[in-house]
Amino acid sequence: MKTENEIRVRFAPSPTGYIHVGNARTALFNWLFARQKGGVFVLRVEDTDIERSREEYERNLIQDLRWLGLDWDEGPDVGGKFGPYRQSERLDLYHRYAAKLLEEGKAYYCFCTPEELESQRQAALAEGRMPVYSGRCRNISLDEARRRLSAGEEGAIRLKVPEEGLIQFEDLVRGPVEFDLKLIGDPIIVRSNGMPAYNYAVVVDDALMNITHVIRGEDHVSNTPRQILLYQALGWKQPVFAHLSMVMGKDNTRLSKRHGATSVDQFRRDGILAEALCNYLSFLGWSPPEGNEVLRLEELVKLFDLSRVSRSAAIFDYEKLHWLNRQHIRLLPAEKKLELALPYLREAGLAGPELSPAQREWLEKAVTILVEGVDKFSELPQKFSLLFDFEPENLDQEARDIIQTDSARKVLGAFIQKTSGLKEFNYELFAALTGEIKKETGIKGKDLFHPLRVALTARASGLELDKFIPLVEAGAKLDFPQRIKSCLERIAEISSILRK
C-alpha cells in the first residue's frame, strides 16, 4: 500500500517531563497534516539524553497524546516497519553510519576537551564573533585517531563542513531560508560517550524512516543547515522543512508555569476538553479561512493548511481557550457532561462512589444546568455549592442588604407565614404564593423576588428560581453524602434568624 510519494511526518519528543502545550501544538500540526494528506504519522522517542530521559515520562507522553485524540501509525508502543522507534534502541544504526562517514573522510575524531572548547567559545564571544569550532582536529588521520583512542583517550566524532558556501532550503512556513557556512562549525555527531548527538540522530532516523516533511519548532531552524549537510554527506534525500513559531506567555516570554497551566496533563486535570485544547492550539499561528471557529478535530483536518501558518510568535490566551472549552462543553450530550463532571464532584465530596439511578438522573440534570457558563469542569463543585450549601448565618453584605429593606421584611414575613403549615413545596406553589404576596403587598419585580432568592439560597445571585427550586426539592429527597436542604427547611432556618 506504500506509494512512492506517500507523505510521512513524525513527532519526536524527548521524554524529559510532562508534555508542554507548545510541543502538543507541534504534534497536532504534524498530525493534522498527515491526516489531511492521507499520510503516515510516526511517533519517535528521542531518549538519547540519558541524564534526563525517564521511562515514566514516555508513558505520560503517550497517554497525553492519546487523550488529545492524536493517534499514530508507527511508534514505540504500536511498532511499525521502520522501527525501533526509540533512539536508545537504534544506537547500532548511528554507529554504522558514523563509521561510514569516518571511512569516507567526511567525519573525523576530535580530541578537544570540553574545557578547551568552552574557552575558545568565550574568546570568540568576547571578540564579537560567532563561536565556531576551530577545526583543530580536522587533520588527525583516522589511523592516528584510532591509536589515540585505543591508548585510552576520549574522542567525539565531528562532521567535516565546507568552509565556504551557502545552504539554502525552502521552508513551508518561512519561505526561502539560507545560511552562510562560515558561521557553521563542524558539528559533533557522536559524543565521546558513544551517544549520538541530536542533530545527527534526527537525520539518521528521519532518513531511515522515510520522513518526507519535518514540521517542528522554530528553535530548530538553525539546526537545519547542519542536518542538510548530513543528508548530503550520507547521500540521502532531504525532507521538506516547516518551522513553527514559538508559543509565548502574556509577557512575551516563553510560556512557562508562571503564566498558568502549560502541560497537557494539567489542562486535562482542570477539566479542559481535549477537543477544545486541540481547537485552541490549532489557532496558535493558524486560523481557518472563514466562518465558525468552534471546530472539532475532523473539521480541523479538513481546513488545516500549513501555508497559512503565521511566522510570528503567538501569545497563549487562556481566555479564548476557556471560551472554546465552553463551546465544546455545550456540544456534549448530557450523559457525557455528567461522566466528565463526576470525578470533580466526587473529589469535592458531593457524590459517592456508587450512584443510585435516581441520583444519577438528578446529577445529570444538575450538571447540565450548572455547567453552562463554566470555563472548565474543575469549577463545577463551586457551582454546585449553590445547591448543597445553605448558610443563612453567613450572608455576605450584598445578600444582607437585600433582606434588610422594609419591603423585603414585608415580603419575607408574608412568605414565611404562607409556607408555615406546608408539608410539600414546589415551584408551582412558589409561583402561586408569590402571586398572592404581590397582590396583597403591591410589591413586585426585583423587590419581590430578590429577598426570596436570598431566603432560599442564602446568596444574592445564582440560578433562576424556576430551575433552582425543582432541583433542590428533588435533590433533598436523595441520599447524597452531603444532604441538600429542602426549601421548607431553608425557610424555617431563615425565619428563625430573622426573628433574632
Added chain:
RNA sequence: GCCCCUGUCGUCUAGCCCGGCCUAGGACAUCGCCCUUUCAAGGCGGCAACACGGGUUCGAAUCCCGUCGGGGGCGCCA
C-alpha cells in the same frame, strides 16, 4: 556580543506574495443595550490596530531602506 527571523485592535488573526475593491474584516476579551425576578448564557451594537521614520508611486498595511520593539539560535541538551 554575533547571526537569523518577526512586528495589523489588549490577544489570536484576515488582508501583504499579485499596490487602488481597506472609511482594514472576523474571533476572544472589554463596554453598552435587549432579554430576564438577580447573575450567567444568548441576541444586538460600540470602543479598539497597519511599531516608527524615510523613500518609490497618481496612489502603500501591501514594494525598498533605516530605526526601534519582540523572538530564536550561537552545547559532547534536545
